[in-house]
Amino acid sequence: MGDRVVYLFTPMTKPTDNLPNRIRIVRKERGKTLEQLGEAIGVSKQMMGMIERGDRPLTLVRQRAIARELQCDVADLLLASDNPYALKDDERALLDSYRALDAVGRRTVSNLADNMVEWGTPPAEDDAQKTA
DSSP states (O other): OOOOOOOSSOOOSSOGGGOSSSHHHHHHHTTOOHHHHHHHHTOOHHHHHHHHHTSSOOOHHHHHHHHHHHTSOGGGGSOGGGOTTOOOHHHHHHHHHHHHSOHHHHHHHHHHHHHHHHHSOOOOOOHHHHHO
């Protein structure tokens, strides 16, 4: 018979880097299993796996439920290519730091930002305007 490989399960057809969303990444960062996340949003472990792989639609209702359970923004579940307004890691860190401030700290940062805008330099002239 020779060397024949027999799978007891179907191998994953889509590698992690080709997944249609970031649910698996965020879920693992939060230390949740497929079963825990599925149970929390009212679907089976198998259905949750199919949602992660893109074999089942990721409806807005499911996006919200998953984001709520994983304590993240819905935008965090989307790939950057699907969300051009997604925050970069350093922007998110800055925002998280700002959110951690008390009311006085937030007001201070806001005032500082307002003053920086007032003192900022005007945008450089366009080359086309210089030659005109």
